Amino acid sequence: MSATKxxxxxxxxxxxxxxxxxxxxxxxxxxxxxxxxxxxxxAQLLSLASHAxxxxxxxxxxxxxxxxxxxxxxxxxxxxxxNQAALAGYxxxxxxxxxxxxxxxxxxxxxxxxxxxxxxxxxxxxxxRATMPETLRYSVVAAIQTFWLAARAEGLGVGWVxxxxxxxxxxxxxxxxxxxxxxxxxxxxxEEEHDDPELxxxxxxxxxxxxxxxxxxx
Numbered sequence: 001m002s003a004t005k006x007x008x009x010x011x012x013x014x015x016x017x018x019x020x021x022x023x024x025x026x027x028x029x030x031x032x033x034x035x036x037x038x039x040x041x042x043a044q045l046l047s048l049a050s051h052a053x054x055x056x057x058x059x060x061x062x063x064x065x066x067x068x069x070x071x072x073x074x075x076x077x078x079x080x081x082x083n084q085a086a087l088a089g090y091x092x093x094x095x096x097x098x099x100x101x102x103x104x105x106x107x108x109x110x111x112x113x114x115x116x117x118x119x120x121x122x123x124x125x126x127x128x129r130a131t132m133p134e135t136l137r138y139s140v141v142a143a144i145q146t147f148w149l150a151a152r153a154e155g156l157g158v159g160w161v162x163x164x165x166x167x168x169x170x171x172x173x174x175x176x177x178x179x180x181x182x183x184x185x186x187x188x189x190x191e192e193e194h195d196d197p198e199l200x201x202x203x204x205x206x207x208x209x210x211x212x213x214x215x216x217x218x
Contacts, residue, residue: 029157032109032188049147054139058124061143066112074172109186120178157190
């Protein structure tokens, strides 16, 4: 049975301007208030995230809410060890700057969310994955960005904690062997608001223009 045909929505200039503002205000949040986030709101955001594009319509994202105190503590310890190892890789001023950054909000964020790619997903019948199998994981990243923007529209902040041992996270969460960790997210109400990235604000890196307007010549 074919779906009822609907006219595509029309987005006016005001909507486009607001959307551009939403994209610019999407920050990687590291400082959270401890106020609870309603499960209904998280469910709404995950539902929106499930409308992200995916290769072959395989929908490989798997969202795992980490709620037990024991598992959260294991993730925090995982981060602590990985962060110490990362700090040892810097020296001089860069080391001091790294040490001054608050790179995670695990202790205060009310919501912990592990986002995985189901590498064994049969959905989509492997369309588009024979030549570029990595597009399965890219699809999960698209779902993460969709979740992130939807969360920002609700006033929520999201932090992507990449300084962890992903294999250890999978063991700690007892995930299926075919699931690959793509992101460990902290979600909550931001303690402060900024329209510039924290790493830019503290001098870690500057915004670059990577626009390419013609084929690169070597």
